[in-house]
Amino acid sequence: MIKVTIDDIEIEVEPGTTILNAARQAGGDIVPPAMCYYSKLPGTGGKCRTCLVEVAAGSTADPRPMPKLVASCSTAVMDGMIVKNKTSERVHNNRGGVVEFLLINHPLDCPICDQAGECHLQDLGYEHGSAKTRYEEKRRTYDPIDIGNKIKLHMNRCILCYRCVHVANQLTDKRVHGVLHRGEHAEISTYIENAIENDFSGNMIDVCPVGALTDKTFRFKSRVWFLKPMEAECSCTKCSGKAVVWMFGNEIYRVTARKDKYGEVENIDDKAAWICNDCRYDKKDTSKWNIIGPRSINRHSVISQGKYKTFMDKEQKKIS
């Protein structure tokens, strides 16, 4: 085990752990935001640059600070490393810069975007963005396209995190989903609007940190904060069958995988609990699910505002 200090909090982690994962082990608000890194998808990370941190001391052996900010998701910790995230003015400024870059071409169509309420870019913009834009030019726009009959791609909203590309990479040998063009013209696309023929292609929606990939069976049906997320399971031969069903009254509006507080699919029995397309798109009937109980949602999330009390809240009320 090696020792690393992040924002004055000392943690012991396994050698080879990245700074971001070390911070996640400690938890709390020292965790840098990550838009492209996804711990369940090997190869992701390093692209969005929102997780930049300052390394004030490289290691005990070589305590020199690193001259540049480093991407915490792809930099391994060293023994005696001192990392500054929240406590560094430089990190704060540069992260603000990155958020500004991510937003200059973003359409800011949150009022009509299905991701609103659970969008990482919204959270990031709330924390680091400025109220006004300095971008006077025309934003780049694309027409929304269909990737298969169940997924809609709004390239306007995409931040090019490459997460969906990694999902597609792992799903199929004949990859038809990737990045076309270069620089600011880069876009996610499929080969001549082809669809990926795979039972797990719907997970691209779950990994998308913004509203670029949306579920066509749920689009424009409801705002997520009007829905009740309930943990549910079903017997499924393709996947674990453990999911979250988003209900309005007794109706199921959509089905997603169970996500942790970093927006990543939860591990169940040490395996990422991806769900299959059958569970996601076709089981919109309560009779097909065994509903366990309310899903615990961060109390700061808009989803838990007003409409919905968690199981724990009720229990606490009973005690008091």
Add this chain to the structure above:
Amino acid sequence: MSNRKLLIENVHVEGYDTFDVYRKHGGYRSVEKALKSMTPDEVVEEVKKSGLRGRGGAGFPTGMKWSFLAKPEGVQRHLVCNADESEPGTFKDRYLMEKNPHLLIEGMITSSYALGANLSFIYIRGEFMYILHILEKAIDEAYAKGFLGKNILGSGYDLDLRVAPGGGAYICGEETALLESLEGKRGNPRMKPPFPAVKGLWGNPTVVNNVESIAAVVPIVNDGGEEYAKIGIDRSTGTKLISASGNLVRPGVYEIELGLSVEEFIYGDDYCRGIANGKKLKACVPGGSSVPILPHFLVTKTAAGADRLMTYESLADGGFATGSMLGSGGFIVFDEDQCIVRNTWNFARFYSHESCGQCSPCREGTGWMEKVLHRLEHGHGNMRDIELLEEINKKIEGNTICPLGDAAAWPVAAAIRHFRDEFEWHVNEPQQAQTRNYGLITQPSVAV
């Protein structure tokens, strides 16, 4: 100052690109010497002694780079020659490969031997297709004469050398993007670490060197590293190809000994012979488009008043405030009739076009800078835009995966630093800025 040429001395000899003529002029001596009388480590030691620094732009000592190469048992190693020369203003490798292809191949054999690589590549820019044919012809000759292939010169050392063309992307000159492209993937730079010296081409330890660095290994092995180190000044040893372009009487590729004064290079009779059409020097980009631009009063003298020399140190004297970099040796000269705003926009447009689009600061930032500069150049800018450009610069610089972000940010930052008056004139007098150029800027009375 004497002017020894080590790389392009005989290029005007008829048929120098053929094996026989090249061999008659002492070619492939370094291969014989290295394979017959030296161990690989001894070759590396000679290169270390020579003080040779990477000629591709960053100036990292080649010998040190070689010694970082991981050498696990039973794992293949590779040497990859970076011939993806696409920096605006740099055209030295093209000249070298076109005129003297066997020198590069000789350097590849000797260097591969030093590194213990049995399969080496020359990754060449896609637009250089005619040079690819020249190199392939030369490689075929070398195979036929037993300098490539199995058991070279009876030494028991095997080497296969291939030429691979890229698709013509500037980003593929970044070493990890080059390796991705060579593997047949999209040319996106990789996260570092691991560095190519540990995990490079197909996960094998790999060294990536510029064409000129590899070519320079030949005279180093022939004459010894110490002899090579005698040329030049301090830590800038040897000769360097400089591709001079812009408003010069005699632009072109020159091989200079490092330590030549910039004044001599621009005005000397042996070199560029001054500014064309009797105009005055306005600015100079000494090392290819990604290095900071220098205004006329900082080109031949440093801020401290010393003569500026063509060395890594002297050109960088004064840091980014009053200095620049030797870079890849793309020496671009501007006369008083050139518009710096337009030129800066042109560079920004290049970087915006060539950004791979992988990381956000570079993808969005380069495009944004290009649009703002376009506006300034075309008379629609305002004062806020100049501050904005500086801000964008600071947010890109150092925050990207690969150095392309820095390369995009530095020229814009330097242009604003030194030519702010001209930028402001573009804002204040948009009508005039469309019809005439600003002319020379005046030297600030107080040293910066």
